[in-house]
Amino acid sequence: MVAVDLLNGRLKLRHLVLVVVIAEQGSVLRAAEHLHLAQPAVTRALRELEQIVGAELFTRGPRGVRPTLFGDAFIEHARTVLAELRRAQERITGLARGDVGTVTIGTLLAGSNVLLPRAIAALKESRPGITVIVQEATFDTQVPRLLDGEIDLILGRLSPLGDEPALRQVSLYSEPVRLVARKDHPAHQALGLKLSDLLAYPWVLPLQQTSLWQELERVFAEEGLSLPANRVECTSILTVRSLLHDTDMVAALPELVATSDLALRTLPLPLTSIRRAVGVTLPARRPPTPSAQLMLDHLQAQASAIMPS
Numbered sequence: 001m002v003a004v005d006l007l008n009g010r011l012k013l014r015h016l017v018l019v020v021v022i023a024e025q026g027s028v029l030r031a032a033e034h035l036h037l038a039q040p041a042v043t044r045a046l047r048e049l050e051q052i053v054g055a056e057l058f059t060r061g062p063r064g065v066r067p068t069l070f071g072d073a074f075i076e077h078a079r080t081v082l083a084e085l086r087r088a089q090e091r092i093t094g095l096a097r098g099d100v101g102t103v104t105i106g107t108l109l110a111g112s113n114v115l116l117p118r119a120i121a122a123l124k125e126s127r128p129g130i131t132v133i134v135q136e137a138t139f140d141t142q143v144p145r146l147l148d149g150e151i152d153l154i155l156g157r158l159s160p161l162g163d164e165p166a167l168r169q170v171s172l173y174s175e176p177v178r179l180v181a182r183k184d185h186p187a188h189q190a191l192g193l194k195l196s197d198l199l200a201y202p203w204v205l206p207l208q209q210t211s212l213w214q215e216l217e218r219v220f221a222e223e224g225l226s227l228p229a230n231r232v233e234c235t236s237i238l239t240v241r242s243l244l245h246d247t248d249m250v251a252a253l254p255e256l257v258a259t260s261d262l263a264l265r266t267l268p269l270p271l272t273s274i275r276r277a278v279g280v281t282l283p284a285r286r287p288p289t290p291s292a293q294l295m296l297d298h299l300q301a302q303a304s305a306i307m308p309s
Helices: 013-025 027-033 039-053 069-097 115-126 139-148 194-202 211-222 236-246 255-259 290-306
Strands: 058-061 063-067 099-107 130-136 153-155 167-182 204-205 231-233 250-254 264-266 273-283
Touching: 013 027, 013 039, 013 069, 027 039, 027 063, 039 194, 063 069, 069 099, 069 139, 069 290, 099 115, 099 290, 115 130, 130 290, 139 153, 139 167, 139 273, 153 290, 167 194, 167 236, 167 255, 167 290, 204 236, 236 250, 236 264, 250 255, 255 264, 273 290
Parallel strands: 099 130, 099 153, 204 231, 204 250
Antiparallel strands: 058 063, 153 273, 167 250, 167 264, 167 273
């Protein structure tokens, strides 16, 4: 394999679009249909790109194509370049008009039921032309998409970044986590309720890869207990609420989630060791787009109103 110069003018933007679409479609034919091109034209363009790169980017098979090791590397960078170009377009448009654009928010459980809806409502009132996209997933799942430019920010409980230089965080407020059950749950009638008593009931727990899972595991360990074996693991607030409303399940939820639902009551077992900042995680090396900055401004304003310092 010879040395490759991708800056000699041969590599075109259409090559980047092409390779990403082929990877997403898994087939040259489907990619051609998606791009409204003839299949031979797409095949020629892919061969041209592979000559420029100096390596095969896809392996061909009876069921389509799959990226090679070189293809995976090139596609990752192509997606980043295209994301940056979309951001450049939005920034120019936003600077010119100040009232259009898109902001994509990755949400975790904390902040999603009170803070985010209020901030979105305030943003839409002042900038109705901005489209807001909300996507829910775990923090670990969202970080690569944040770094690739597919989402603009992550809202939720702030996880330790360690020595990760590619991310930065903005703290909005601190919120305790409370144990919650439906308001007529039998545990509310128990005298001298202990954590061990709640093992008699099923639980809704966060996913194992979340920091809240690890913190709950420590809380139980301090009492000489293991996490409940009878459990559902879930981070969808709609599913968690339905399970709590309709069953004897118990859950550990951010206080604002717990207290904003009149069908739920907190249990008298404070989790004093679990209190975390709710905030926003952003790329450290990429400034927010105008739309994302407006969203961040509204999140900060609404957080101050919800949890005044």
